[in-house]
Amino acid sequence: MNAANPETALSPRDSYPDGIDDTRGEPLAPSLSIVIPTFNEIDNIVPLVNRLHRALTGIEWEAIFVDDDSRDQTIEMIRTISLRDRRVRGIRRINRRGLAGACIEGILSSSAPIVAVMDADLQHDESCLPEMLRMMDSLSADLVVATRYRDQTQHVDGLTKLRHAGSRLATQLAQKLLPTQTSDPMSGFFMVRRGIVEAAAPKLSLQGFKILLDILTSSSQRLAVAEVPYDFRPRLHGESKLDATIVIEYLGLIIAKLTGGLVTPHFLMFCAVGSVGLLVHLSMLGFLLSDGLSFPAAQTFAMMSAILSNYTFNNALTYRDRRRRGWRFITGLVLFSLLCSFGVFAGVGLSTLIYDQEPHWWLDGIAGAVIGAVWNYITSSAITWRAK
Secondary structure, X not given: OOOOOXXXXXXXXXXXXXXXXXXXXXXXXXXXXXXXXXXXXXXXXHHHXXXXXXXXXXXXXXXXXXXXXXXXXXXXXXXXXXXXXXXXXEEEOOOOOOHHHHHHHHHHOOOOOEEEEOOOOOOOOHHHHHHHHHHHHHOOOOEEEEEOOOOOOOOEOOOOHHHHHHHHHHHHHHHHHOOOOOOOOOOOOEEEEHHHHHHHHHHOOOOOOOHHHHHHHHOOOOOOEEEEEOOEOOOOOOOOOOOHHHHHHHHHHHHHHHOOOOOOHHHHHHHHHHHHHHHHHHHHHHHHHHOOOOHXXXXXXXXXXXXXXXXXXXXXXXXXXXXXXXXXXXXHHHHHHHHHHHHHHHHHHHHHHHHHHOXXXXXXXXXXXXXXXXXXXXXXXXXXXOOO
């Protein structure tokens, strides 16, 4: 940890305000649970717990850290703190990855009737929590959103210009296409009644990062939504988890909600990967045919190239929460190839038959690829990247 920062320099046992020792006395039932998803956030855990203690004086609360098997021993730090502080506990998730799924798991494991969700990177202003809790009671709100965009005077120093522009664009898209009721449907900092999430849980997506948007659009009842403006702070430690995959997952979530869940983000990602595999397939097929190879041989090599492409990209993107690494990547490729070989044989046989009747190589190549893709999708979800 960074010794230059007095918050992070303190050990977990010495870092709480005077008089706090939660190993003594009978614990009271919390009125507020705070769910905090983590992935490689070890340097932020002690400062965040310190800030929660200061901000929530007089409130019975618990903090539930849901860790996606961090490599930097984040969960060990959380457990060390929990030995002294009964308010803190951790959930370690194995072979599961993603903020939305972590938030849902944390909320469903909470014991308070009201749950807040916030990040572990110290960018969310924990001093807003008491006001958000007050609004839940005084305004009879179902959900309170900490918004970055309600007032022109608010600061978003935690976002680069590019990320700020992207965030505003995503917010405007959600507001135009979906029946959202907040100025910041992309916020990762909000408070909600646990019963609302319990009721909507079967409809919520475990992939992606925008759990608030999913809750707003999945609830069967019209929610009373309030807002609290706050300044989005710069990240002090660790790295942002935002990447191109998250953008794709967000677009997938929008499409899923517009289609009433008929088209899932998972399926859209698989189709996107499949379209890349189709380009690989056709490019390889055209090249090999132009080089004088027979159609059956060229089609076989082209389909195997597409299988390799699809496996690699699906492992990195579609099934990132079940990603196979190291030796398991190799064994997964072998398993994937063996299972897909049935699709290869069927695709080569049928497309060769069509080619003999009407020799349009690109159309016949697509026919073979579609047959392989259907089998590929079934085996991918059920066997190669089966849920643990």
